[in-house]
Amino acid sequence: MDGRQVTQGLGWFSLGLGLMEVLVPQRISSLLGLGNRQAVVRIFGVREIVSGLGILTQPRPAAWVQSRVAGDIMDLALLSTALAKGNPRRGSAAMAAAAVLGVTALDLLCSEDLSRGGAVDRGFHVRKSIIIDRPPEDIYRFWHNFGALPRIMSHLESIHEFAPNRSHWVAKGPAGTRLEWDAEITEDRPNQLIAWRSLEGADVDNAGSVRFERAAGGRGTLVRVELDYRPPAGALGATVAKLFGENPEKQIAVDLHRLKQLIETGEIARTEGQPAGRAQGTSKKYDEFVRT
Amino acid sequence: MKATCWFGKNDVRVEQVPDPEILNPRDAIVRITSTAICGSDLHLYDGFIPTLDKGDILGHEFMGEVVDVGKGVNNLKVGDRVVVPFPIACGNCFFCKKELYSLCENSNPNAAMAEQLWGHSPAGIFGYSHLVGGYAGGQAEYAQVPFADVGPIKIENGFTDEQVLFLSDVFPTAYMAAENCNIQPGDTVAIWGCGPIGQLTIKCAYLLGAERVIAIDRVPERLRMAREQGGADTIDYTAVDSVIDMLREETGGRGPDACIDAVGMEAHGHGIQYAYDRVKQAAMLETDRPIVLREAILACRNGGTVSVPGVYGGFLDKIPFGAVMNKALTIKTGQTHVQRYLRPLLERIRNGEIDPSFIVTHRLPLDAAPEGYEIFKHKQDDCIKVVLKP
Numbered sequence A: 001m002d003g004r005q006v007t008q009g010l011g012w013f014s015l016g017l018g019l020m021e022v023l024v025p026q027r028i029s030s031l032l033g034l035g036n037r038q039a040v041v042r043i044f045g046v047r048e049i050v051s052g053l054g055i056l057t058q059p060r061p062a063a064w065v066q067s068r069v070a071g072d073i074m075d076l077a078l079l080s081t082a083l084a085k086g087n088p089r090r091g092s093a094a095m096a097a098a099a100v101l102g103v104t105a106l107d108l109l110c111s112e113d114l115s116r117g118g119a120v121d122r123g124f125h126v127r128k129s130i131i132i133d134r135p136p137e138d139i140y141r142f143w144h145n146f147g148a149l150p151r152i153m154s155h156l157e158s159i160h161e162f163a164p165n166r167s168h169w170v171a172k173g174p175a176g177t178r179l180e181w182d183a184e185i186t187e188d189r190p191n192q193l194i195a196w197r198s199l200e201g202a203d204v205d206n207a208g209s210v211r212f213e214r215a216a217g218g219r220g221t222l223v224r225v226e227l228d229y230r231p232p233a234g235a236l237g238a239t240v241a242k243l244f245g246e247n248p249e250k251q252i253a254v255d256l257h258r259l260k261q262l263i264e265t266g267e268i269a270r271t272e273g274q275p276a277g278r279a280q281g282t283s284k285k286y287d288e289f290v291r292t
Numbered sequence B: 001m002k003a004t005c006w007f008g009k010n011d012v013r014v015e016q017v018p019d020p021e022i023l024n025p026r027d028a029i030v031r032i033t034s035t036a037i038c039g040s041d042l043h044l045y046d047g048f049i050p051t052l053d054k055g056d057i058l059g060h061e062f063m064g065e066v067v068d069v070g071k072g073v074n075n076l077k078v079g080d081r082v083v084v085p086f087p088i089a090c091g092n093c094f095f096c097k098k099e100l101y102s103l104c105e106n107s108n109p110n111a112a113m114a115e116q117l118w119g120h121s122p123a124g125i126f127g128y129s130h131l132v133g134g135y136a137g138g139q140a141e142y143a144q145v146p147f148a149d150v151g152p153i154k155i156e157n158g159f160t161d162e163q164v165l166f167l168s169d170v171f172p173t174a175y176m177a178a179e180n181c182n183i184q185p186g187d188t189v190a191i192w193g194c195g196p197i198g199q200l201t202i203k204c205a206y207l208l209g210a211e212r213v214i215a216i217d218r219v220p221e222r223l224r225m226a227r228e229q230g231g232a233d234t235i236d237y238t239a240v241d242s243v244i245d246m247l248r249e250e251t252g253g254r255g256p257d258a259c260i261d262a263v264g265m266e267a268h269g270h271g272i273q274y275a276y277d278r279v280k281q282a283a284m285l286e287t288d289r290p291i292v293l294r295e296a297i298l299a300c301r302n303g304g305t306v307s308v309p310g311v312y313g314g315f316l317d318k319i320p321f322g323a324v325m326n327k328a329l330t331i332k333t334g335q336t337h338v339q340r341y342l343r344p345l346l347e348r349i350r351n352g353e354i355d356p357s358f359i360v361t362h363r364l365p366l367d368a369a370p371e372g373y374e375i376f377k378h379k380q381d382d383c384i385k386v387v388l389k390p
């Protein structure tokens, strides 16, 4: 079972437990000998459901798994009162406490694992694919013209080809900062594949590739992108992390949608610059990926 | 210009905002002459659709006059009178080529967000939350219309605004809801909800050959319109013990051949079931109240079709899926592929087969949009459909 499966399992566990606590609190509290604590059990239930949904549906499960850890501690506190001598159901309360302890250990492991997965320490590897309703030749040609890529990849400011197979990349950092590197094309198979990697002295070590496969049934091209970023340690590393946001996968998904829009429709769907009853046409809360 | 903006639950205001501009080559700007409030807008007004932000311009059912076009739009010119479909569709992608326009892959700039909730993103929609694009809507004096070379249909003079306005949404929605039922001679169709969608769905079901339509609601004037204008038999669901039993009774025990849910996520009801859904929805433990959907599934005859034009947003509880499986039901649903129906339905209006304007009960100036929402939501003053005139 990998980390993600454990996380999903914890999410469903939260949901199930939460629903039982909300719907039949008297059974749970009498089962554990918690006496008349239905209201508390019910609140705990709502908490479990919220973390369960968070884990299952949110892009950053780490924070939600941490919320489960907090929840486990609350459960243990409650159960420890049930473990007091004189509780006739001490046995089942003890079993429940043991179960919660076990789950807490799993939660802790999982939450550490998930937050270590962030961009700062390890760098990241992203894979995404999309189908574009054009032959591979067209998309290969578009991509091979590196200077045009910043139009679809909003974190890039420019790519300038200064020699055959060599280009200079400038990425937008937070608060007006910039990250720069030179890159070389390491493999170039016309209409099939382009691969590149950064050269010595890059602000961020990175490598990428894009493959073009003819999609079945004449449905155009299956485009597969892979990117690897290994940011340096320290302050610059943090800058890189900010650059790709909390969610590099989502960023790449957005970029690939833009590529598809541009190639299929000739333009990129936009809302920036439209009217609204507030200072800006786009929303700070919901449009982070379409604001430039 | 003036525009109807969302500021929160039960809070819309007409505000002064900047005029829209051409942002992309395939855009057009339309000066709006008529725009309606839709049942879908009530879901926003009632706060049940997530990802709205203060200041969002609402409205997705509008028509008007073209006042500017981008250089990529060759089929429209300044001065043309057009009706604008509510889904935004590129005309180039896999889904648009299959005429599944409300599933366009290229029109939602926030597709990645919708993918996280639903697995995949539908098309962008005017004025209908950031999940489906965060586009400014059409309850305003002007609107910017993307892919104007694909969506808007030109209307020649000779039609009033109200005769053609509903091509933008409710008429095609009703038509698709009935078409999805694959109606055969002799069929009985049951339709829950006698709002604008229900009223037009009754007409479309008969147009497509239904033998008998049974319409269900509780609002007396809506039931009366269903009988008098639509020729349907009606059931007031507050006056019977069980709608399902009534339908079984009326169909010799077999059940209606097709059941249409024209109510959606905010269905009303009574008794324990309603209380259960109200509480769960309020506690955010379920997002929708699927009372009608459950009834439609249980009422439908074996091998029949449940067609769902009513809007749902998230997670629904206690759906009797065992009945769907064991009765071999077909479920058909979706945001309407409006672009597909514009020409054939305009033709039906021209031929006099149908005049959808009979649903209009209220005509108000744009400034009165907040009152319009209140009147429509609470069905005051026998309200069925509100049209705003900017």
Ligand SMILES: NC(=O)c1ccc[n+]([C@@H]2O[C@H](COP(=O)([O-])OP(=O)(O)OC[C@H]3O[C@@H](n4cnc5c(N)ncnc54)[C@H](O)[C@@H]3O)[C@@H](O)[C@H]2O)c1
Pocket: B038, B039, B040, B041, B042, B043, B169, B170, B173, B192, B193, B194, B195, B196, B197, B198, B216, B217, B218, B219, B222, B237, B262, B263, B264, B265, B266, B267, B268, B269, B291, B292, B308, B309, B310, B311, B334, B335, B336
């Ligand atoms: N699929 C699409 O593309 C599309 C397009 C437009 C509207 N819609 C949806 O269609 C639905 C109806 O729209 P409308 O404009 O007619 O809205 P509306 O709110 O005017 O009508 C809903 C009607 O349902 C009735 N109702 C409530 N609970 C009921 C129950 N338990 N049984 C029977 N009737 C009940 C109400 O009394 C009301 O008359 C909404 O969900 C709307 O969002 C979908």
Ligand SMILES: [Zn+2]
Pocket: B038, B039, B040, B041, B060, B061, B086, B169, B170
């Ligand atoms: Zn609508």
Ligand SMILES: [Zn+2]
Pocket: B089, B090, B091, B092, B093, B094, B095, B096, B103, B104, B105, B106, B107
């Ligand atoms: Zn499309």
